[in-house]
Amino acid sequence: MRKGIVLFITLSIIIAxxxxxxxxxxxxxxxxxxxxxxxxxxxxxLFFGDSSxxxxxILKRVGKNKDKKKMIADTIYLAPxxxxxxxxxxxxxxxxxxxxxxVNINWLGYENNSSMQLQYxxxxxxxxKLVDEYSxxxxxxxxxxxxxxxxxxxxxxxxxxxxxxxGIKSLKKLQEIVRDYQFEADDRDIDKIRWESFFAFDYDASxxxxxxxxxxxVAMLFDMDYEIIKDDWSMxxxxxxFISSKNGxxxxxxKKIFPKxxxxxxxxxxxxxxxxxIYAFGFDYLDEGAKRFxxxxxx
Numbered sequence: 157m158r159k160g161i162v163l164f165i166t167l168s169i170i171i172a173x174x175x176x177x178x179x180x181x182x183x184x185x186x187x188x189x190x191x192x193x194x195x196x197x198x199x200x201x202l203f204f205g206d207s208s209x210x211x212x213x214i215l216k217r218v219g220k221n222k223d224k225k226k227m228i229a230d231t232i233y234l235a236p237x238x239x240x241x242x243x244x245x246x247x248x249x250x251x252x253x254x255x256x257x258x259v260n261i262n263w264l265g266y267e268n269n270s271s272m273q274l275q276y277x278x279x280x281x282x283x284x285k286l287v288d289e290y291s292x293x294x295x296x297x298x299x300x301x302x303x304x305x306x307x308x309x310x311x312x313x314x315x316x317x318x319x320x321x322x323g324i325k326s327l328k329k330l331q332e333i334v335r336d337y338q339f340e341a342d343d344r345d346i347d348k349i350r351w352e353s354f355f356a357f358d359y360d361a362s363x364x365x366x367x368x369x370x371x372x373x374v375a376m377l378f379d380m381d382y383e384i385i386k387d388d389w390s391m392x393x394x395x396x397x398f399i400s401s402k403n404g405x406x407x408x409x410x411k412k413i414f415p416k417x418x419x420x421x422x423x424x425x426x427x428x429x430x431x432x433x434i435y436a437f438g439f440d441y442l443d444e445g446a447k448r449f450x451x452x453x454x455x
Contacts, residue, residue, distance in 0.1 A: 196430045197451050200437040203426055208446030215420055225418040230392045248428045254365040255421040258356035262323040265306035285376050293343035301333050323359040327352050366395035366414035378404035
């Protein structure tokens, strides 16, 4: 039965991706004479639409079957897709990761939001653990700067009505806040923290894609020794079963925050060759469509 499901998933992905690659390389062949930056960005926009449709086809093809959805998620997240015709140097590489594979940094701004207290408490618990683990010099100053950025950007959003301007929406933004704190507090050890291993950044998130969080976050949230579990935890494993098997502290495991259902919210990066250059762009896939296109330019 499992072999049949695996075969179905594999064929579904192959069919969807073959349709995508056929369209993509048709674009490339037609554009060989124009290798400007602007033209490369136009190509990125075309690929953006095709990538979105391919992901939607893959996710729709399995319907509501949980086992198939799980295998689709594992395939998309754990096996980047490289597409290249046999007789061409052109290629396209698509790599996706879960958008919610971490405690959302913006939850630290929900102290006075009664409907988000579970999320706020989890974010605050993680922050406190990071303070202890990495001996952060002035935790109050750092937290104040983070919360100020969340609320300031949210107030700006309410005035501008641009939804994607809300909160701390990227690792880069958080790193800027940390650098500002470091300069003011002279905290050299703050550089040791790999923030992307612990936090996610989409403002609208209220749940965590638990089976795809990092080993560092598993250890930190559930009081495990990272050195012991780092080789045993693999993205895609069942988080609840893993915590139980390793005698972790389940007090921070709440099914309202760590749902069993597959979360169809992805952050993707597409890298592609274009004439003599290699270009890339990124986008998020959520609400059954691709959004937040960002062109990264020549790599």
